[in-house]
Amino acid sequence: MNEIIDPGSVDRPNSYIGKSVPRPNAAKLVEGRGQYVDDLLLPRLLHVAFVRSPHAHAKIGNLDASAALRLPGVRRLFTGSELAQHCEPWVAVLAHLKGMKSAPQLPLPLERATWVGEAVAAVVADSRAVAEDAAAKVAVAYEPLPAAVDMETALDPASVVIHPLLGDNLCFERLNETGKVEEAFAAAHRVVEATFHSGRHTGATLEPRSILADYNRASGKLTVYHSTQAPHMMQGVFAKHLRLAEGDVRVICTDVGGSYGIKVHVYPDEVAVAVIAKLMGRPIKFIADRLESFVSDIHARDHRIKARMAVDAQGHITAIDIDDLTGIGPYSVYPRTSAVEGNQVVNLVGGPYAFANFRAKTTVVFQNKTPTCQYRAVGHPIATAVTEGLVDLAAGALDLDPVEFRRRNLMKDDSYPRTSPAGMKFEGLSHEQSLDTLVGMMDYPALRAEQSRLRALGVHRGIGFASFIELTNPSPFMYGVGGARISAQDGCSVRVDPDGSVVAATGVTEQGQGTEAIIRQIVAEAVGVPIDWVRVLTGDTLTTPYGGGTWACRGAGIGGEAALQAGLAVKQAALRVAAAMLQGKPDALDMSDGQIVDAVSRQPRLPLAELARIVYFRGDTLPPDLPRELMQTRHFITKQYPFAFTNGVQASWLEIDVETGMIRLIKHWCVEDCGRIINPLLVDEQVRGGIVQGLGGALYEHCLYSPTGQLLNASMADYLVPMAAEMPDIEVGHVETPTKESLLGAKGAGEAGTAGAPAAVMNAINDALKPFGAKVFAQPFTPERILAALGKAKAR
Amino acid sequence: MSREVQVTFEVNGEPVSRRVEARQHLIDFLRLELGLTGSHTGCEHGVCGACTVRVDGRIVRGCLVLAASLEGAKVETIEGLSDANEIRDLQDAFIARNACQCGYCTPGMLLTAAALLDSKPQPTRAEIREYLAGNYCRCTGYHAIVDAVEATAAARARQPKQD
Numbered sequence: 001m002n003e004i005i006d007p008g009s010v011d012r013p014n015s016y017i018g019k020s021v022p023r024p025n026a027a028k029l030v031e032g033r034g035q036y037v038d039d040l041l042l043p044r045l046l047h048v049a050f051v052r053s054p055h056a057h058a059k060i061g062n063l064d065a066s067a068a069l070r071l072p073g074v075r076r077l078f079t080g081s082e083l084a085q086h087c088e089p090w091v092a093v094l095a096h097l098k099g100m101k102s103a104p105q106l107p108l109p110l111e112r113a114t115w116v117g118e119a120v121a122a123v124v125a126d127s128r129a130v131a132e133d134a135a136a137k138v139a140v141a142y143e144p145l146p147a148a149v150d151m152e153t154a155l156d157p158a159s160v161v162i163h164p165l166l167g168d169n170l171c172f173e174r175l176n177e178t179g180k181v182e183e184a185f186a187a188a189h190r191v192v193e194a195t196f197h198s199g200r201h202t203g204a205t206l207e208p209r210s211i212l213a214d215y216n217r218a219s220g221k222l223t224v225y226h227s228t229q230a231p232h233m234m235q236g237v238f239a240k241h242l243r244l245a246e247g248d249v250r251v252i253c254t255d256v257g258g259s260y261g262i263k264v265h266v267y268p269d270e271v272a273v274a275v276i277a278k279l280m281g282r283p284i285k286f287i288a289d290r291l292e293s294f295v296s297d298i299h300a301r302d303h304r305i306k307a308r309m310a311v312d313a314q315g316h317i318t319a320i321d322i323d324d325l326t327g328i329g330p331y332s333v334y335p336r337t338s339a340v341e342g343n344q345v346v347n348l349v350g351g352p353y354a355f356a357n358f359r360a361k362t363t364v365v366f367q368n369k370t371p372t373c374q375y376r377a378v379g380h381p382i383a384t385a386v387t388e389g390l391v392d393l394a395a396g397a398l399d400l401d402p403v404e405f406r407r408r409n410l411m412k413d414d415s416y417p418r419t420s421p422a423g424m425k426f427e428g429l430s431h432e433q434s435l436d437t438l439v440g441m442m443d444y445p446a447l448r449a450e451q452s453r454l455r456a457l458g459v460h461r462g463i464g465f466a467s468f469i470e471l472t473n474p475s476p477f478m479y480g481v482g483g484a485r486i487s488a489q490d491g492c493s494v495r496v497d498p499d500g501s502v503v504a505a506t507g508v509t510e511q512g513q514g515t516e517a518i519i520r521q522i523v524a525e526a527v528g529v530p531i532d533w534v535r536v537l538t539g540d541t542l543t544t545p546y547g548g549g550t551w552a553c554r555g556a557g558i559g560g561e562a563a564l565q566a567g568l569a570v571k572q573a574a575l576r577v578a579a580a581m582l583q584g585k586p587d588a589l590d591m592s593d594g595q596i597v598d599a600v601s602r603q604p605r606l607p608l609a610e611l612a613r614i615v616y617f618r619g620d621t622l623p624p625d626l627p628r629e630l631m632q633t634r635h636f637i638t639k640q641y642p643f644a645f646t647n648g649v650q651a652s653w654l655e656i657d658v659e660t661g662m663i664r665l666i667k668h669w670c671v672e673d674c675g676r677i678i679n680p681l682l683v684d685e686q687v688r689g690g691i692v693q694g695l696g697g698a699l700y701e702h703c704l705y706s707p708t709g710q711l712l713n714a715s716m717a718d719y720l721v722p723m724a725a726e727m728p729d730i731e732v733g734h735v736e737t738p739t740k741e742s743l744l745g746a747k748g749a750g751e752a753g754t755a756g757a758p759a760a761v762m763n764a765i766n767d768a769l770k771p772f773g774a775k776v777f778a779q780p781f782t783p784e785r786i787l788a789a790l791g792k793a794k795a796r
Numbered sequence: 797m798s799r800e801v802q803v804t805f806e807v808n809g810e811p812v813s814r815r816v817e818a819r820q821h822l823i824d825f826l827r828l829e830l831g832l833t834g835s836h837t838g839c840e841h842g843v844c845g846a847c848t849v850r851v852d853g854r855i856v857r858g859c860l861v862l863a864a865s866l867e868g869a870k871v872e873t874i875e876g877l878s879d880a881n882e883i884r885d886l887q888d889a890f891i892a893r894n895a896c897q898c899g900y901c902t903p904g905m906l907l908t909a910a911a912l913l914d915s916k917p918q919p920t921r922a923e924i925r926e927y928l929a930g931n932y933c934r935c936t937g938y939h940a941i942v943d944a945v946e947a948t949a950a951a952r953a954r955q956p957k958q959d
Contacts, residue, residue, distance in 0.1 A: 027891060029898075031875070032878065034834075034900075039827075129817075206836070206844060206933070287837075512898030685935075688940065716932070723928075724924075
């Protein structure tokens, strides 16, 4: 059975696993024939616009909607108190995050607005334009209150307590400690330290958050067309909070225009849309506009980390000690919670390295800014920047080349399985081989020579490295054990239709990663049919097996394994029928290219379509007791390891104009190990896209707030994202260490790029600035901050 | 609410005559009035390029053009270009190179890339990046898009246009 994933078998018919097969759904997308939520129209459709708070913290007083309701085409106005009667509140905590607290949240708040952009009322009208006109005419008497904006002062006694029932603004804290940290620092040959900042930024999906909820009073059923990563989770959420039976809610997820973690959360305004649809008995659509996206999509990565590292005289790391502070907005976000990012930081710091003494503390505080939550590579880019920043400082302190320092300290490739000082269990990683591959790809010695030649000419280039680990294939230890109804298991149903074609329905979802492509490859190979015989169905809670959806890099590793097992089971079922028809034994037969073949001679015996025809239309000709189950469902969940960690290393080559502080990215490299690669074309582009998303946070993206909590750059003109002209070409290499937990052996690949890119750039910048004795540790690394480090501008 | 204007123009070769609100942008007109949903709304102020369409042969931002201003104009969208097979090679290159992930930016990206190849048939990678710098793609990191445009240019150079 293992031959199915033997990479040496790639020239057999239907050996699609491991090949660069184009995506079947790309054809419609390049012709503009995709179907995103905003493309859908239903009879009697109405549109919502929200009245949003202009204050970071304010009491919501009298609301006068009379002028709004007089506009032609305006249907209804809903306030928080009206929606609250029809919706159960939620509190976003997880039981395994001990001591975590958050306040109850409703679709719209009852008394107080707690961030700029929080929806406080909803206007329903015949068109979005009219709804917006009306929303602008709703007069709300706000009574501004003092706001807790700065996370550094959120716990001060003088700060306003955002939710008095919680007693203070502390959401969660955790100390993760092993070994003898103080003793290690006292005995250290050298200690290096720095304070790192990660700038609050956001996902900026090109398709904004989108939802169309349709409640049919006659059938009592709610159908929600939703741009989401987790349709089954959302089905449960809508059912629970709208007091419906889970079976009366169907979530359909058509094309999704980018997600990156932004679309895996429960947004109060989206729940409001579902409640309004139920109350009005009509389909209701909400498509966030760009301003709404900036103020109400989750933000992420607002962290300050004080960090230090101890090393011995031989250049070995002996201890790491970090203190992380993060501001998450006024509520923890449901149901994943906003404490997970800080929790990941204390789990991931130091991840690639072998050392004994570790202490990491995170403090998660509430503040009056947009809520933060999980965004691509949750916590990884922060932990990697801290770790790799310290590593380069330590290498510098010992006058060691950064590659040499890493070689001395990376976990050895032959040392697995093992557990990290932070308590992470690693089944098998390849840091050393990955670094060797990377150094070869970039021709490191030549690059160093080029750097020193140019330095003499006054051109300042830098080389930066970042080794990293990435958490993929999460088990219930991520959310389920904390009480969240988030499935870590996923399923796939595979069936053969009468013409021999195959349909695979999977619980994992597609947002552009290529989920449907890899499921098709896997199923085609497992069953033994040409790839274009397979159709893949995703994103519909009524027609796909229950599953978690696509997040935390689980699509390939979890969904892919379920598809492989289901496909193999269908093949076995077909061979059993074939054996009866051919009066042979099932194990003497095989399937190849849509034909039942002799297992040894590979001679065709019977077309699959003929077998299917007999099963469906002439079952009378088969032995009566013969099972003819040409549809099989299999599920997969990881059991031995809480997570399947991957690893990799990146390098950045850049040039700094020391007069302007401008950075030019010249080249970027990444070697990553995501286990078995199902489709190199897709993996490479996941890595590249992830890297560029990381580069955005490293260089440009920053949600800037005024001292009173106003978001100052809530537009695409003011919030800078990576565009084609500034981005470098990116070279991607691979090492493959398959997980032994599954037959497929795949781990995740979608977040590796984002995890390592900011650290590689930071280290390259500091390498370029070395002759000036200047260093930067605060992302984004803007020209202003570069110049400040060079003493040429004032730091802000 | 808003004054209405009678306007007659051509969209993908077909005549269109409508009374439109004076404030309605071309992108909303195409999507809401004509059901041409291939062009997308992204930033609504001319930065992201998701709504890129052609007006009288030149690419414009659909969110910055008022429908009422288009009297007599010829508008072309991704649907029209696709049906006419005008950029089939570019579309095939995007598929082959996986230069399209979520697909939301892709129609605008393709129209911009097509305009580049019309004006400069053999662009360098840097020129491709510069020309596409007004089209935001969050998924790909642009490298694959640049590859696809470069490959299309090279293929067209090998196969001179048939007139």
